[in-house]
């Protein structure tokens with residue numbers, strides 16, 4: 001009896017730890033606060049206050065959750081210490097919870113997050129300017145050991161995540177293929193769907209999201225990614241003749257969240273212009289941070305072309321996931337609604353299914369683990 | 378922080394489920410006393426390149442079947458107001474003194490007596506390391522104890538141990554006292 005109880009409670013807790021109610025505030029917190037966390041041996045005094053804030057956040061979140069579900073602390077403890085909870089995967093799900101009581105663990109999560117953001121910011125800068133501005137490459141001393149290490153970490157992570165990335169891509173391609181519509185038709189569908197779902201109550205948010213333009217670099221990368229898979233899925237034989245439009249067609253196929261070609265006459269996507277691309281840059285802090293941590297410019301420019309390309313691809317993907325998360329958050333803020341029909345969101349909207357979310361979480365954990373291992377060396 | 382919340386945190390504490398007993402030790406003392414040197418020598422790390430601590434360091438050391446999490450916080454005057462933030466849930470305080478710096482015995486004694494009054498350190502055992510015994514100019518532990526008025530501390534276990542963080546002499550004796558006292562307290 002008690003065992004059964006523990007089992008469902010544990011299931012519910014794990015579900016909660018994978019849900020947007022938990023994931024979004026926790027990762028928002030980390031993204032906002034991680035920039036002061038570096039890899040120095042010595043800890044800064046400011047870490048302590050941030051850790052305290054984190055404890056409060058987790059207490060509040062878990063407290064609310066427990067109240068909502070109607071379990072008490074003893075039940076929570078029993079469930080989390082039951083034999084079911086002892087598996088490796090579950091232990092990693094609990095990491096952000098345990099980090100409240102374990103400063104070292106918290107610190108390593110924050111350092112990892114910071115590394116992640118800096119690499120993203122770097123590639124965004126690179127993408128916007130075509131190259132890194134002089135201020136980032138000039139006068140900075142040689143690559144430090146740390147940066148060297150971070151490049152290694154990145155490469156490891158890239159390697160590991162590429163598989164999943166590929167899978168995701170081909171899965172979507174397949175999905176798109178099944179829908180089998182031209183991009184124009186899909187656009188129509190998409191606006192319809194938006195009107196009935198997210199756009200209805202959050203017009204500006206939804207518009208911002210979907211009008212996210214594609215920069216040249218990204219487009220090329222995506223086109224390439226799509227191209228690789230094109231023959232396999234035989235989906236783009238109907239693409240427009242001009243190579244440029246062709247790649248756009250493919251791109252919208254591959255990454256549904258990104259808007260279809262210029263032709264559609266939708267103003268916000270009139271071009272992948274520079275200014276617009278700033279709308280997809282992460283919160284202001286990133287760039288500043290990247291400037292401050294200018295040293296990171298070096299390793300990037302020293303990468304081989306294929307490594308750079310990989311980084312670009314990964315960055316585009318990460319940003320896309322990020323956009324989705326934001327959209328999801330918007331969604332959360334609305335009064336609870338019935339779930340959007342299964343097939344619509346896959347093509348149109350930025351929502352992620354529970355399964356995708358889980359996968360995302362898993363991937364993140366994998367990456368985190370990896371980094372942790374590399375950092376520990 | 379409300380009672381309920383405190384409860385939740387302590388629940389999370391139990392979640393770790395490690396079989397090892399974990400002990401939180403805070404290492405304090407004036408700047409230049411040798412805290413970081415002591416910490417690194419406990420962790421068997423190189424002590425030749427230590428600079429004044431601006432923030433804090435943490436090392437986990439296995440000893441007597443326990444996991445000692447030792448927190449070394451900078452001792453410069455401007456950092457001392459932050460000491461308070463690190464005292465919660467502390468099982469033991471190590472207070473380090475530069476035995477060759479007689480001029481500052483009073484200052485360090487004052488800091489110690491203020492610490493001892495902190496609510497979070499109520500009844501917490503204190504080990505005082507009379508450090509830098511390798512220096513010819515250092516005072517013996519008994520003199521340090523006198524300079525600090527240690528005999529007035531009646532509300533807790535305490536011990537003064539002569540040592541040299543550089544040579545390692547006396548350090549192990551201090552650790553033995555710590556482990557005996559923790560075991561006595563907790564079991």
Ligand SMILES: Nc1nc2c(ncn2[C@@H]2O[C@H](COP(=O)(O)OP(=O)(O)OP(=O)(O)O)[C@@H](O)[C@H]2O)c(=O)[nH]1
Pocket residue numbers: 406407408409410411412413414415427428429430431450451452453508509510511512540541542543544
């Ligand atoms: N001769 C001698 N020198 C020592 C000993 N312990 C530490 N020192 C030296 O004292 C100086 C200060 O040591 P630290 O370990 O940095 O002192 P601290 O207490 O951490 O100082 P803050 O970080 O400023 O609070 C260094 O130059 C050490 O090499 C010792 O036992 N003998």
Ligand SMILES: [Mg+2]
Pocket residue numbers: 412413414428429430449450451452
């Ligand atoms: Mg120090």
